[in-house]
Amino acid sequence: MKKTLLILVVLLFQYSFSKPITETQKLAATCKVWGFLKYYHPNVANGNFNWDDELFKVLPKVEEAKTDIEFSNVIEKWINSLGKVKAYKTEISNEEIDYFDKNFDLSWTQNTELFSKSLCQKLKFIEQNKIQGKQYYVEKGTEFVNEVEYEVFNDKDKNFRLLALFRFWNYVEYFFPYKYQMDQNWDLTLIEFLPRTINPVSEGDYYLALKEFSAKLNDTHALFGANKLFNAIGWNYIPFDVKFIDNKAVVTGFKNESLSKINDIKVGDVITKIKEKTIADLIKENQKYVEGSNSAAILNNMEWTIFTGNSTEIEFIRNGKIETKTINLYGYKDLKINYENNSEKxxxxxxxxxxxxxxxxxxxxxxxxxxxxxxxxxxxxxxxxxxxxxxxxxxxxxxxxxxxxxxxxxxxxxxxxxxxxxxxxxxxxxxxxxxxxxxxxxxxxxxxxxxxxxxxxxxxxxxxxxxxxxxxxxxxxxxxxxxxxxxxxxxxxxxxxxxxxxxxxxxxxxxxxxxxxxxxxxxxxxxxxxxxxxxxxxxxxx
CATH class of the missing domain: 3.90.226.10 (2-enoyl-CoA Hydratase; Chain A, domain 1)
Known part of the structure; x- marks a missing residue:
């Protein structure tokens, strides 16, 4: 009787101090815990579990949790189900290692505003007693391996959309060396894009959201692509090259000279508007979709976002005269681009x-x-x-x-x-x-x-x-x-x-x-x- 009463008192004490938790908060925390366990928990990082299935199993329970305490209990039970983590003594090495720690921050595991004290302790213990053997999901030199492969990505299934986002976010979280240089904190980027993953406005908006997500890396090497992304933005290209100077698109050369001639495009033409929108406005609207480390790189990669469709109307200046006309855009294969460079060495x-x-x-x-x-x-x-x-x-x-x-x-x-x-x-x-x-x-x-x-x-x-x-x-x-x-x-x-x-x-x-x-x-x-x-x-x- 006394034991039952004590349990009731403890539960009443806990729930009197519990706080409501939003769906975005729950899923952002789940994403971070899922990724942390994937690379740190000895029984997960060694490949013992189908880690995607484990996510799919815990997501309904996460959804049911209404408070921070309920959420912590769900996550703690999940971790307990993964098996015991053995404590080990770290061997002291005589080798001097010069660490670069500007990206390294697991302090979120101790967030008592969101996690219970016991969950924080459990996460800290896993960090201190992390896997000692070979990583199952990543190889040295950064190669992501042994992920579950699916015949098709079902973008109508919220769980699959969350899986894609969770994988993407954690790849960057743990293996992008310049995370600390991003304009926006990577945690905030996760919070920003979770709602568009949970309830996308449309199929096109979902894929554009992933493109924006990629652009948040501020890395010119970053490049997100998907067939349905191109369905949203278009598959066709202009047959000429442009350079953006002073908020204008200046023709600098040709991808296909004969197709450019058909459209009466000449080197030096200065395009000022597309579909009655100024180039300046189009750059401002579309730069969020373009990966690039700096503004020069973003402008260099901007072309595909503003020249879209099968054809488009342009306003341009030639020989000091303003003209308008409609130009055609072409599929990549139709451009027949010759990449051979015959320049003198x-x-x-x-x-x-x-x-x-x-x-x-x-x-x-x-x-x-x-x-x-x-x-x-x-x-x-x-x-x-x-x-x-x-x-x-x-x-x-x-x-x-x-x-x-x-x-x-x-x-x-x-x-x-x-x-x-x-x-x-x-x-x-x-x-x-x-x-x-x-x-x-x-x-x-x-x-x-x-x-x-x-x-x-x-x-x-x-x-x-x-x-x-x-x-x-x-x-x-x-x-x-x-x-x-x-x-x-x-x-x-x-x-x-x-x-x-x-x-x-x-x-x-x-x-x-x-x-x-x-x-x-x-x-x-x-x-x-x-x-x-x-x-x-x-x-x-x-």
Whole structure:
């Protein structure tokens, strides 16, 4: 009798202090606990459970919980069902490890405003006694493996929509090295997008929400895609290339010249409106859908969001005259884009200035090129493209000795969310008393991304190096592309790249010493103003 009375008193005490909990609060916390257990609980992180099914089993119970205490009880019983976690003594290592902890924060497990004291203690115990063996769901180097594969993603099923969001959020939470640099806190992003996952306005809005979710990473390597996303935004493309300058879309070249001629599009045409909306307004409306580390990268990736449909009406300026017309858009296959680059690999410009196009130059070409340029006054390396892995080969000719140019971090798979500074990154250059002593000029812009930026970092440590151009894409390191769930694919950066002094490159990119951006007039005149400025610098050193 006394025992029953005591239990009743305890329960009454608990529930007198319980607080209502919203659906978004419950699901956000469930997402975080589910991901934490996936990578930390010894009996889960080793693959003992079908972890998707476990989520599907607990979600109805989470939905029934009305207060924070009821919710904590549901989660605690769930954890208890996973089996006992054994305590272990951490072995003291003599190895010094330089941790990068700007992303690492499990303090949410101790949120007593949401979790009961006993649940907080249980989560802390799991953290302290995490899996010691091989991770089942992630491999070193960040490869997501052993996920349940489904024949089809049922986007009509709320549980499947939640699964996709929970997977996506936790992949980023534990394995995106630049999470700390996002404009918006990643927890807030989860809370923001849960309602659009639970009750999407429409099928199209659901997929657009996932695109916005991806854009929140502020990573130019990030790219979310799904067939139904393209059903919502359109499958067709303009047959020409544009660059956004001064809130206008300027035609810079052609994806398909014959189709562009059919639509009477010329290089230098300045498009000011699409379907009676200004380019400025369209950029403002659509930038939330575009992945990019900085504004330059976002503008570079903006084209597909504002030129949509089978055809579209444009207002444009040609020869000072404002005109309007309707242009056609085409399926990707119909564009028949020829990606072959027949540009010269290297050549002399005026005044004994060497020029190398790193988009087509290969490592095998480097010795002959440097022999030809050895007595030049300067060499211009054009990196406004994606190079062919020539950075280390070129650097051997530009430096008198090996030089550090990068510092990297890798994920600590034993403690997901934490990163470790590499003990050693491969330096560039070699002992070379006969190194090239002329000016080294590097051309970069928003199309310089990833290996392009890594190449610029490599060559930038040469004794007389100068960077000319504009802000790069700000996404260095490995880009990992994978399926979140059947039919939903994405990518993001999975290891971190910094300068040797540990200064960030992500979002910032390679900063030019001399900033030069193309102008509308320069494009209309067929000029390469960045290259012109480089030639001027090669001539007079300023």
């Amino acid at each position: 290297y050549k002399f410009l005026e005044n004994n200035i060497g020029y190398a196009n790193l988009a087509v130059l290969t490592p095998d070409d480097v010795p002959a090129m440097m022999e030809q340029f050895k007595n030049s006054t300067a060499i211009i390396f054009d990196i406004r493209n994606y190079p062919q892995g020539t950075n280390f080969a070129i650097a051997e000719y530009l430096n008198p000795e090996p030089r550090d140019f990068v510092k990297s971090i890798d994920p600590d798979i034993t403690s997901p969310g934490r990163y470790i500074w590499r003990k050693e990154d491969t330096p560039c250059g070699k002992i070379n008393p006969d190194y090239y002593k002329g000016n080294v000029i590097l051309l970069v812009n928003e199309k310089s991304i990833s290996h392009s930026e890594f190449t610029a970092m490599t060559l930038k440590v040469a004794p007389k190096a100068t960077v000319i151009g504009s802000q790069t894409a700000g996404a260095d390191g490995r880009s990992y592309r994978f399926e979140i769930i059947k039919g939903l694919w994405t990518s993001f950066t999975t290891y971190g790249v910094f300068y040797p002094n540990k200064k960030e490159t992500q979002r910032i990119g390679v900063v030019p010493d001399i900033e030069v951006k193309p102008t509308i007039l320069g494009i209309q005149q067929g000029r390469d103003e960045v290259l012109e400025r480089a030639v001027l610098f090669a001539k007079n050193g300023k």
